[in-house]
Amino acid sequence: MLKMFIQLLGKDLALFRRYVYMALIYGVLCGLTVTVLVPILTQLLSGNLPAAVPWLVVLLIGIATCWGLRRYVEQAGVRVGVAVLQGGRHRLGEHVARLPVGWFTPSNTARLSHVATQGMMAVAQLPAHVFTPVITGVVAPVIIIIALFVLHGPLGLTALVALPLLAGVFFLTTKLARRADNAFQRHFADTSQRVVEFAQAQSVLRAFSGESGSTRFLEKAVAKQHRSGVRLACLSALSALLNAWTVQVVFAVLLVVAMLGMNIHLGGTLTEENIIGATIALLLVSRLIDPLLEVANYGEVLRSARGQLDEIHHILSATPLPEPRAPRSPCSAAIELRDVHFRYAPREPAVLNSVSLYIAPGSMTALIGESGSGKTTLARLIARFFDVERGSILIGDVDVRQMSSVHLASQISQIFQDNYLFTGSIADNIRIGKPDASDAEMTEAAHQAGVSEIIERLPQGIDTQVGEGGARLSGGERQRIAIARALIKNSPILLVDEATAALDAENQAAIAEVLAQLRGHRTILVIAHQLSTVAMADQIVVLDGGQIVEQGSPEQLRASQGRYAQFLSQRQAAKGWRITQDDADGACS
Numbered sequence: 001m002l003k004m005f006i007q008l009l010g011k012d013l014a015l016f017r018r019y020v021y022m023a024l025i026y027g028v029l030c031g032l033t034v035t036v037l038v039p040i041l042t043q044l045l046s047g048n049l050p051a052a053v054p055w056l057v058v059l060l061i062g063i064a065t066c067w068g069l070r071r072y073v074e075q076a077g078v079r080v081g082v083a084v085l086q087g088g089r090h091r092l093g094e095h096v097a098r099l100p101v102g103w104f105t106p107s108n109t110a111r112l113s114h115v116a117t118q119g120m121m122a123v124a125q126l127p128a129h130v131f132t133p134v135i136t137g138v139v140a141p142v143i144i145i146i147a148l149f150v151l152h153g154p155l156g157l158t159a160l161v162a163l164p165l166l167a168g169v170f171f172l173t174t175k176l177a178r179r180a181d182n183a184f185q186r187h188f189a190d191t192s193q194r195v196v197e198f199a200q201a202q203s204v205l206r207a208f209s210g211e212s213g214s215t216r217f218l219e220k221a222v223a224k225q226h227r228s229g230v231r232l233a234c235l236s237a238l239s240a241l242l243n244a245w246t247v248q249v250v251f252a253v254l255l256v257v258a259m260l261g262m263n264i265h266l267g268g269t270l271t272e273e274n275i276i277g278a279t280i281a282l283l284l285v286s287r288l289i290d291p292l293l294e295v296a297n298y299g300e301v302l303r304s305a306r307g308q309l310d311e312i313h314h315i316l317s318a319t320p321l322p323e324p325r326a327p328r329s330p331c332s333a334a335i336e337l338r339d340v341h342f343r344y345a346p347r348e349p350a351v352l353n354s355v356s357l358y359i360a361p362g363s364m365t366a367l368i369g370e371s372g373s374g375k376t377t378l379a380r381l382i383a384r385f386f387d388v389e390r391g392s393i394l395i396g397d398v399d400v401r402q403m404s405s406v407h408l409a410s411q412i413s414q415i416f417q418d419n420y421l422f423t424g425s426i427a428d429n430i431r432i433g434k435p436d437a438s439d440a441e442m443t444e445a446a447h448q449a450g451v452s453e454i455i456e457r458l459p460q461g462i463d464t465q466v467g468e469g470g471a472r473l474s475g476g477e478r479q480r481i482a483i484a485r486a487l488i489k490n491s492p493i494l495l496v497d498e499a500t501a502a503l504d505a506e507n508q509a510a511i512a513e514v515l516a517q518l519r520g521h522r523t524i525l526v527i528a529h530q531l532s533t534v535a536m537a538d539q540i541v542v543l544d545g546g547q548i549v550e551q552g553s554p555e556q557l558r559a560s561q562g563r564y565a566q567f568l569s570q571r572q573a574a575k576g577w578r579i580t581q582d583d584a585d586g587a588c589s
C-alpha cells in the first residue's frame with residue numbers, strides 16, 4: 001500500500017518523508033508526555049507535592065508542544081494530500097496517454113474515471129486524516145510499553161507480546177473484508193459505466209427495450225452493487241467489532257496481570273512503593289489502550305483506501321507501448337506488413353494471420369472483406385494502436401516500433417467510423433488536425449471535405465458549436481468535419497474506414513471526391529465498401545479470416561473471377577435495387 005502511495009507521489013516524495021518524520025516525532029512526544037505522569041503520580045501519591053511541580057511543568061510543556069506539533073503534522077499531511085491529488089492525477093494522465101488505444105475498453109474507461117475522481121480524493125485524504133492518528137496510535141504505545149517495563153516488568157512484557165498479536169488480528173480482519181471491498185469497487189465501476197451507457201444510449205434502449213426494459217441493464221448493475229455493498233457493510237462491521245474486542249481482551253489481560261502482581265505482593269512484602277507502582281502501571285495500561293482502539297477504528301478506512309490504491313495500481317501497471325531509445329525517421333510513405341500475426345488478448349483467437357502486404361508510396365489500396373475479417377484491425381496496427389504479436393509493420397522501411405509515437409502520428413491521418421468531435425466550434429474541431437493552421441488552410445480543408453456547404457447553411461458558420469461529441473450535427477456532417485480535420489493535417493499517409501450506412505449519397509460523394517483528389521499525392525489505405533472507391537484503387541486486397549486471400553489491380557481481380565468478382569456482383573446486385581415512384585406507393589422493384 002505504502003509502495004503504491006509513494007509511487008503516486010513521484011518527485012514529491014520528500015514532502016511525504018518530512019511528514020512521516022514529523023508524525024513519528026509527534027507520536028514519540030505524545031508517548032513521552034503520557035509517561036511524565038509516572039513521576040508526577042509517584043510524587044503526588046507519596047505526598048511530595050514540591051517534587052511533583054517540576055514534572056507538572058514538563059507535562060504542561062509536553063501537552064502544549066504536542067498540540068502545536070499536531071497542527072504542523074496536519075498541515076504537512078494536507079500538503080502531501082494535495083501533492084498526491086495533483087501529481088498523482090498528472091502521473092495517471094501521462095501514463096494512460098501512453099497506453100495502447102486498445103486498453104480503453106468501456107470497463108477500463110469507467111475504472112479510470114472512478115479512480116481519477118473518487119479514488120484519488122480518498123487517497124489524498126489519507127495523510128492528514130488517517131496516517132497521523134495511525135502513526136501516533138502505534139508509536140505512542142511503544143513508548144508507554146517501555147515505561148511499563150521500567151515500572152512493572154511482567155506488565156511491560158505482556159503488553160509487548162500483545163502488540164504483534166494485535167497487529168496479527170488487524171491484518172486478518174483486514175483480509176476478511178478485503179475481497180468484499182474489491183468486489184464492491186468492481187461493481188461500483190460497473191454501475192458507473194452502466195449509468196453513462198444508460199444516458200448515452202437512451203434512444204436505442206427505448207426503441208428496443210420498451211419503457212421499463214430501458215432500465216433493465218442499469219437495475220441489474222445497481223442490484224449487484226447493492227448486494228456487494230451489504231456484504232461489505234456486514235464484513236466491515238464484523239472486522240471493526242473483532243478489532244475492538246481484541247483490544248479490550250488485551251486490556252483485560254493486562255489488568256489481570258497487574259492484579260496478579262499485586263496479589264503476589266499482598267501475600268508477602270507489599271510496600272507503599274509496590275502499590276503506587278502498580279496503580280500507575282494500571283493508568284499507563286489505560287493510556288495504552290486508547291491509541292490502539294483508534295488504530296483499530298481506522299482499519300476500515302485503511303482497507304478501503306487500499307482498494308482505491310489497488311485500482312490505481314491496476315491502471316499504472318498497464319504496459320504502455322514502448323518508445324524507441326533512438327527513434328528513426330521513415331525515408332518514404334510506403335507501408336509494408338511483413339508476416340504480421342495479431343490477437344487482441346493472449347487467450348483470444350488470432351485476428352490476423354501471416355499477413356504480408358506492400359503499399360507503394362502515393363498509391364491507393366482498397367481493403368475489402370467480410371465483416372470481422374480483420375480490416376479495421378489491420379488499419380489500426382499501421383497507426384500502432386497496438387503492437388503486432390509477430391512480424392513487423394514498416395513505414396518507409398522503418399519499423400513503426402522504432403519511430404517515436406509523435407513522429408508516427410505526424411505521418412498518418414485517419415478517417416475512421418468512430419470519429420469523435422470535441423465540445424467546441426467546427427473551427428476548433430478542424431484545427432485539432434493542425435493547431436497552427438492559417439485561415440487559408442482552414443478554408444481549403446473545409447472546401448475539400450465538403451464542410452463549406454454545411455458552414456454556409458449554419459447562422460454562425462464555422463464558429464457553430466458542435467455540442468458534446470458533435471451531438472448537434474448529423475452523422476454525415478460529423479464525418480465531413482472529421483475528414484477536414486484529417487486533411488488539414490497534411491500527412492503523407494491516409495487511413496480511411498469508409499462508412500457503410502452512416503453516409504448519405506452526398507456525403508459518400510464528398511469522400512470519393514477527397515480520395516480522387518488525394519490519389520497519387522498520398523499513400524492511401526481505404527477500407528472500402530463502395531464500388532466507386534474500389535474501382536479507384538491501384539491495388540485491391542481481399543481479407544478473409546485474418547488472411548489475404550486475393551490481391552491485385554481491379555482489372556486483374558475482375559479477370560480472375562475470385563472473391564473480388566463475387567464482391568463486385570453482390571454490390572452490383574444491391575445497387576440494382578432502386579426505389580421508384582411505385583415504391584413510394586408501397587412496392588419495390
Ligand SMILES: Nc1ncnc2c1ncn2[C@@H]1O[C@H](COP(=O)(O)OP(=O)(O)OP(=O)(O)O)[C@@H](O)[C@H]1O
Pocket residue numbers: 102344351369370371372373374375376377378
Ligand atoms: N477491441 C477488440 N477486442 C477484442 N476483439 C476485437 C476487438 N476489436 C475487434 N475484435 C475482433 O477482431 C475481429 C476482426 O475485427 P475487425 O473490426 O478488424 O473486422 P472488420 O473486418 O473491420 O469488420 P467490419 O467490416 O465489421 O468493421 C473480429 O472478430 C472482432 O470481434
